Amino acid sequence: MSTNEPATSMRADAATAARPTASHDPHHGRRWLALGVILIAQMMLLLDATIVNVALPSVQADLGFSDAARGWVVTAYLLAFGSLLLLGGRLADAFGRKSMFVTGLIGFAIASALAGAAPNISTLITARAFQGGFAAIMAPAALSLITVIFTDLKELNRAFAIFGAVAGSSSAVGLMLGGLLTDYAGWRWTMYVNIVFAVVGVIGSLALLHNTADGDRPKLSMPSTVLGSAALFGLVFGASRAETAGWGSTITLVSLIAGGVLLIGFLVLQRFDRNPLVPLRVLADRNRGAAYLTLFLGQAGVFVLFLFLTYYFQGTLGYSPLMTGVAFLPMMLTIIVIATLTQNVLVKHLTLRVIIPGGLLIGGTGAALLAQTGIHSPYAAWVLPGLILAGVGIGSAIVSAVAVGQLGIAPRDAGTAGAVNNVFQQLGPALGIAVVSTVVATATSHYLGAHGSTAALSATMHGYSVGFWWAAGAFWAGAVLSVALIRSGTRLHHEADQPEPLDEFVGGII
Template sequence: MSSNESSRGAGAAATVDPVEARSTVPPNPHHERRWMALGVILIAQIMILLDATVVNVALPSAQADLGFSNAARPWVVTAYLLAFGSLLPLGGRLADTYGRKTMFIVGLVGFAVASAVGGAAPNIGTLIAARAVQGGFAALLAPAALSLITVIFTDMKELNKAFGIFGAVAGSSAAVGLLLGGFLTEYVNWRWCMYVNIAFAVAGIIGGLALLHNSTEPDKPKLSVPSTILGAAAIFGVVFGSAKAQTDGWSSPATLIPLLAGALLLLGFVMLQKVDRHPLIPVHIVADRNRGAAYLTLMLGQGGVFALFLFLTYYFQDVLHYSPIKTGVAFLPMMVTVVVVATLTQNMLVQRLTMRVITVAGLIISGAGAAVLAQADAGSPYAAWVLPGLILVGVGIGSAIVSAVAAGQQGVDPRDAGTAGAVNNVAQQLGAALGVAVISTFVGTATTDYLTHHGSTTLIGATVHGFVVGYWWAAGLFWAGALICGALIRGGTRLHQEAGQPEPLDEISGLF
């Protein structure tokens, strides 16, 4: 071969489209049992997401058993969220630096031990401490699990399918947690809502050791101590302040001081990432318009979803007088809808529609579902308003939010896969914490105002009125997300698009 030909060959190799190159790479032989490995990852993800809701249903029984006050009750949930959200960026960077399998196994072991301690807790202090430790190890586990998918599946079609399965499981696990929590609380004991995690963790550890491989990049990113401390403190302040707002109100110093401190620290953290030689979250990960829109979708969408979960749980038990297990069953239609729609979205819709269409349409539909739920009153049959509303919300979650999880990992350098997974999870956790905190204050104010104008004899009416206000605010979050993300997402963008495929439809591109 002549030197010119050699030069032309080198030039051609240098200009190969990375998307095309990845779509033609055969599945990694190192992961020939990759679908079984996905099953192991899903076990861990189910455990994390179940824990977010299974404990909520058990709280009244735990309170009666351990004898703690109403003021202490929210901290069983908040302690987990504080540790989880604050340490997620660190967990993602540790996965990139020391190996995703290593952090995956360490996270499972720690989560199992903390669950055992929490289940055996003799008092509220031990229970809250165990929940905080659970959150810390979940922060190691969650980004490692998500980033493992992107490095295991090297074929685009398989990656789409894997994310579809992952999204369906992620979108429905919270509702399954309500059902499982109701069953365990009603027929066994509230402590088994903690012990059940041990079974998931043991299965994940055995499968992980056998099927997963330690995936790290040759050029490993290094940890920055200043960025780590500043990032964790910023998220802690925001989540802690939001939690205090639910009990102390937004004007309380206990709320305002951590919120303002968290906001200032977050601003300092962003500035530091621009100059830090080893940033905890490289700016390019969140600066990309499509990924930024994906994270906003997760934040606003999860804020609306978790607010709906909370108020519907109270509505079922306090207004309709459902038992814990009947409450869980009432959420099943939404769970089934999420699974079906997520599967259809990742297997079919991503090939025909753009990311913008899928995301905006899903958020609009979720908002419509919340609006339908707002029509239910104390005497409404479940099938009249609640069921249609749940199904519509399920359609939205199964398309927009599930697709956003995949979009948040798209186009990320493999060395930053764990960090992107951490940002993905941070967006969801912050969205859930802030959404529940903010909307809860509006619900509380609406309930109090109703009682002031109608008298204390209409307690049920005031309660339902407050929930209706909450449903409308949730709808507003979904619709605001549709507008903002529709404006941010680049027209024509398709999730994990393969070279040579026809351009997908972007019928609403003219609106933005």
Template structure:
């Protein structure tokens, strides 16, 4: 769509047409799309950082509420289970009932759930609140990205918008670590949840003012069997990998859930090829560039959340950093991700396409993970931690913004929500699986290292370092697989959907 015609299409969410007289507002401004970007980016930041902000607060919350070490992981898992398993359904609801409505409902629900969690008097209430956060986040995240997809259809503006959005998606986890450390150390662990109220109120006011109600005129009906199959399948997959942290791989509670999850997802794919109006139309994932982007988000999500977890433990337990100092240690990587994301989508992808960009990002990320395996008790931040973090920031910056852009480029307006949900699902499920898998492998490695050695503080410390190294090697392997996959799948050259605004499927602002 030409830049001058944006904001006039009927049945859209931003600047949709209405013939009733109204007073001039910010929606009438030529810059209103950038205000929309600010609103959806703020909402996305809230959702992404919430995956890590509570990690820093867990020890304080455990002391205050008195729950066991065995139950501690449910504070994280409850959010991941609800969020990861319901994302596709949330994305389709955005296509069905309207992106503005879904976005605002998600904001209000997320804020209420955060308030309940912040005031939780018991472990059980906190777990329920985290699950509710995940459920409403599954509404909010795909609605936010689909709003961005249908708002920015001009190739130049789209590149800038997705560069900023990709930077936020890539850096949000690290921002969560820093913010969680600041709030826990200087206020109270409960503020790691209460802070979402501030984000939500600002985004809600902006959304009410900037976004217009509307749904595609040819909106699909809800594929209920598909929703049940994919939600159940994703739940079982995430739960099975989470269970592997506490039970052996041979336990029925681990492999049983994984097997059921795979069966349900296979049944889901089979059903999507036969349903009249499928939840996830195969045309959305059938495009090579789009499919490669979904896989890139999955693999990078697994690797990124893995490094946040183990490097956080290393900084706090080995180098004895405070929560705030730990968060600050990630800031240089955050800055690099943001700079590279914006530069890549504005300068490199429009000229060369995704094929040389994303595989290079995978290769750099694999190298950075391998570099981290050299860390030991005598390592220093400036000489040994910072350099691989900066390389990882360059790699992730090349992957995230490019992957998000191509994963949603060229989709029809009626599929924008579910395509956006697939991006979030890929990253979230990848992060959940990566965190659980790497943690299980690291724990097993530490146990094997300490076996047969006389118990001592030095042996325990070295066992932990060995476990981190094992996790980094596995993460490096994930990125290496990502390099091969994206190198083979991405087409050469600039996709037509990025160079030609008419190839955006008629998406409107």
């Protein structure tokens, strides 16, 4: 057993000392039902992103807008969501997690109704921006509610396992649901369906959730709020523009450089601000830092895989959106099984310094295997094993990283930690897809230049392969950083008399 274990356990004990006991916790008796309500809202957010992407061609045909405007249907949401997440997290800490959660649900439903009824592209883009803003209020509140509702750390592990399994499987469900709604009900129902989720979520929230009474609720700082939001806006906008305008364009460079400079200024300000938007104590812990970097790199790899696999299934193999969702199902089922196994079994025998890097190594191996696929590769022989290995990595490493990002956090900072968690999960895919899309386009162009225009399909497949290798690299880079940063002996929970037969053996290897 590592000599650092007692210190790690003491830190966990100190952090959980402020948690309400079961007898004083108003959520305790119906905590699993409360988790169900949170999952409904989270599923709504995750389904929405995939459904909209599937429906975009039909939306464009109906409203008659340009390809350039089409990108803003996605970008408007991402800009509002990414830039307002830190504010949303602090609002949950300051004004109550239930209050902000319900506000986010209601606002998201109204914005979805506006988007579904949009008569033109301007209205649709505006509605999507409002959706992103209310999502930024709701998402941090959801994570922080889980953190404060489950006072027993073993149950908290299970709750995060369920949360991660639902999050991981929502993309495939979104593909299938988006295809069904677009084909049989019309694209407007891809927006209206959010209202159903939101109504159920609001009713459940009013019945089951409570605003916990934190005695030292933080106040909001206007300078920190403006600076932090502007920094994230610059980074997300720059990454979005890089996909369409290129990395060398003036607007891309100015946005990214300004976002980076503002982010540095924001972090400096947090040290001196009496009411910081993100207290540095949230970021200073090595384990949480490792978790956030894992989420940044791991989610970048995941979304790159999703993007180019979707292109491969639909563009190369000719799958429909519905069949594409079915093709992803083995990965999603693997995520559900592995997330449950990890949080209920593996955490009892292995430390997080083993689980997270190990999962990322396996996920990277899956991405590398997908890089070997060709135009005529059998799905069962090449694609399926890669999907399953990637699912193992997501279900173990990334789900665990979400939990570690909230580990040891004081209740007054739970919303902020949830926001930071979400920020890294958003910035990773935004920057990762922008970078890898550019690399893939260059690789495809070079292949065409070397082999001629008759090799267009092979060139496209070569580009996909390059993209999968970059996804593998993101997973493996996360593995290296996490094993270097996570403290030896760190666990999601620990019992003094619990046997640990595998810890020293596996820990010694890594």
